[in-house]
Amino acid sequence: MEEILRIEHLQKRFDDFTVLEDISLSVKKGEVVVILGPSGCGKSTLLRCINGLESIDEGKVLLEGETVNPGHVNVPARKKIGMVFQSYELFPHKTILENVILAPLRVQKRSKAEATEEALSLLERVGLAVRKDSYPRQLSGGQKQRVAIVRALMMHPEILLFDEVTAALDPEMVREVLDVILDLAKQKATMLIVTHELSFAKAIADRILFLDDGAIVEDSDPKSFFETPKTQRAQSFLRTFEF
Amino acid sequence: MGFEVIFKGKNLIRLLAGLGVAMKISIISALISILLGIVLGMLMALKRPVLGAILRFYLEVVRIMPQMVLLFLVFFGVTKATGANITAETASVIVFSFWGTAEMADLVRGCLAGIPIIQYESSKALGLSRLQIYLYVIIPQIIRRLIPLSINLITRMIKTTSLIMMIGIVEVLKVAQQIIEANRKSDPHAAFGVFAVVFLLYFIACWPISRLSKYLEKKWEN
Numbered sequence: 001m002e003e004i005l006r007i008e009h010l011q012k013r014f015d016d017f018t019v020l021e022d023i024s025l026s027v028k029k030g031e032v033v034v035i036l037g038p039s040g041c042g043k044s045t046l047l048r049c050i051n052g053l054e055s056i057d058e059g060k061v062l063l064e065g066e067t068v069n070p071g072h073v074n075v076p077a078r079k080k081i082g083m084v085f086q087s088y089e090l091f092p093h094k095t096i097l098e099n100v101i102l103a104p105l106r107v108q109k110r111s112k113a114e115a116t117e118e119a120l121s122l123l124e125r126v127g128l129a130v131r132k133d134s135y136p137r138q139l140s141g142g143q144k145q146r147v148a149i150v151r152a153l154m155m156h157p158e159i160l161l162f163d164e165v166t167a168a169l170d171p172e173m174v175r176e177v178l179d180v181i182l183d184l185a186k187q188k189a190t191m192l193i194v195t196h197e198l199s200f201a202k203a204i205a206d207r208i209l210f211l212d213d214g215a216i217v218e219d220s221d222p223k224s225f226f227e228t229p230k231t232q233r234a235q236s237f238l239r240t241f242e243f
Numbered sequence: 244m245g246f247e248v249i250f251k252g253k254n255l256i257r258l259l260a261g262l263g264v265a266m267k268i269s270i271i272s273a274l275i276s277i278l279l280g281i282v283l284g285m286l287m288a289l290k291r292p293v294l295g296a297i298l299r300f301y302l303e304v305v306r307i308m309p310q311m312v313l314l315f316l317v318f319f320g321v322t323k324a325t326g327a328n329i330t331a332e333t334a335s336v337i338v339f340s341f342w343g344t345a346e347m348a349d350l351v352r353g354c355l356a357g358i359p360i361i362q363y364e365s366s367k368a369l370g371l372s373r374l375q376i377y378l379y380v381i382i383p384q385i386i387r388r389l390i391p392l393s394i395n396l397i398t399r400m401i402k403t404t405s406l407i408m409m410i411g412i413v414e415v416l417k418v419a420q421q422i423i424e425a426n427r428k429s430d431p432h433a434a435f436g437v438f439a440v441v442f443l444l445y446f447i448a449c450w451p452i453s454r455l456s457k458y459l460e461k462k463w464e465n
Contacts, residue, residue: 053364079370089365093383093463102379103369137464155369 001028004064004190005050005159011058012042012049012214019045021214023059027159030188034201034222037211038237043194046211047161050192051081064158079107082152083161086168088144090136090151096123097132100151108155115154122150126180142173146180153184160184162193178204198241202226210234246436248426257422261415262444268332268407268414269400272339276400277393279340280347287348288355298348305345311406313338318410335407339400346396354388387463394456398449415441 005027012020019042027033035043048054050061052068061068068077090099097119104115123129126146136144145165152160162181166174178200184191185204195201201208201222208225210218212233218225229235249255287298318334321327329337358381366376408417419441426433 051368053367078368081368083365083368085361085365085368087361089359089361091362091366091380091384093387103371106375106379107370107372151369 001030003027004029005192006062006065007050007059008062009059010046010049010056010061012045012054013057019214020049023214023216025209025216027190027192029190032185032189032191032193032204032206033209034205034207035192035194035209035211036196036198036201036237037217038240041211042214043211044163047083047163047192047194050161051078051083053083079155080158081161082155082157082159084145084148084152084163084165086164088136088141088148088168090144090147092136095133095135096128096139096147099136099147100154103151104154119150119154122153123147125183126150127176140173141169142176145169145173145177149177149180149184159190159192162191162195164194164196166195166197198226198238210237212237246440248422248430248433248437249440251426254422257418258415258440258444261413261418262448264332264412265401265404265407265414266448268335268339268412269397269404272336272343273393273397273400275336275340276343276347276396279344281351283344283348284351284355287352302345302349305342310338310342310403311409313341314406314410331407331410331412334410335404335412339403343396343400347393350389350392350396351385354385354392357388358384387459391456391460391463394452394459398452398456401448401452402445415444 003026005025007023007025010020010023011018023046035046037043045054049056050068052061063077063080066077068081090096091102094102097116100119100123101112101115104110104118105112120129120132123132126149128143128146128150131139131143136147139147149165165181166177169177174197178197181191181193182204193201193204205222208218208220208222209216210225210229210231210233217231218229218234220230224230225234226238229238249258283298286294289295314334317338318329318331322329322334362380362384363376366380371379404414405416408414408420413421419437423433423437
């Protein structure tokens with residue numbers, strides 16, 4: 001299958017502290033990669049480096065062969081990368097529909113009628129078309145996160161980055177968000193998912209990356225990662241979830 | 244009770260004219276304050292050390308000094324010291340703008356600091372340019388937070404204009420005193436009625452503005 005994202009020897013430092021050390025990675029079209037690892041291991045920073053929200057110190061990030069110029073505001077390749085954040089980050093002064101069509105109208109210069117039509121059909125798919133004129137504050141956390149996913153999808157991204165998207169949600173709302181992501185996986189969307197939901201990771205991943213201390217420690221299929229983890233660090237990480 | 248005095252001769256019209264003087268000074272000062280305050284607030288948000296220190300010093304001076312002292316300083320002090328011939332009204336506008344600009348700048352700084360960084364980041368992640376982020380995401384949010392606060396500042400200015408009679412401006416409170424003085428013989432108890440009317444006039448001027456601010460705050464709450 002064709003390669004869509006390529007990371008070569010990426011290094012990221014905050015002052016003297018090395019957050020990511022020599023990360024190399026290749027993601028194919030349609031692949032669902034779940035990134036696991038203890039808090040502070042650099043998972044979120046890796047996602048933020050991929051779409052240029054963080055500058056990188058060494059190495060390269062290539063999306064379909066095009067360099068993602070790190071740390072700069074106008075990154076052309078960024079339009080092809082969708083990102084969903086832990087705290088949803090909808091625009092509080094805009095309605096749900098306005099949130100979802102802002103970037104298609106302003107960045108992609110699409111017509112309002114066409115963008116609205118697509119927005120409504122996507123909102124319908126996540127069960128929120130009826131809330132199109134509500135404001136974000138009137139929605140629950142799970143609903144806001146589903147809107148945030150639709151907002152990212154509207155840009156027709158080549159790859160989607162999910163940064164702990166259920167971590168801020170009440171337990172009973174986690175499922176509705178994960179279902180949407182599972183649905184995307186069925187439609188062969190390329191995704192990089194950082195999560196702490198292990199059973200979800202098991203169900204959705206084509207491939208698990210285990211990060212520790214800023215390096216990829218394991219890179220394997222979910223079955224072998226969960227059943228026969230190779231490294232000591234992965235074994236003790238998995239044990240912390242057992243009771 | 245003294246209410247009859249109000250309707251004697253031109254008393255009511257004089258009181259209204261006094262209110263007009265107060266409103267004129269506070270609205271001119273508020274407009275100047277809002278414009279300068281937005282500029283200064285944005286400068287404060289830049290976090291440049293020297294500039295920031297100067298602006299904070301200005302803010303502290305304004306907070307510490309009673310407005311009355313500032314009024315005396317500008318009207319009696321500055322005019323004596325420099326020989327400049329400024330009217331009492333100009334002096335009031337200078338003092339109120341000096342005070343209001345500091346207040347407004349702090350409000351603007353607070354609003355800017357109140358927008359989480361991740362709002363900028365999620366806009367960037369959607370591919371919006373820097374200009375588009377400010378135009379469609381940041382500035383509309385700041386305006387919504389700022390309008391109710393600046394309206395509030397206007398009502399505070401209207402109330403504080405009661406001080407300007409101390410530098411000889413005949414505003415509503417001064418007119419009230421004059422009416423009471425003039426009717427001391429015929430109506431020795433006029434004070435209650437006259438001041439009650441003054442209260443009512445301030446209320447009529449400030450209440451709708453205050454309601455508008457509350458309404459907008461509620462309408463735009465996030």
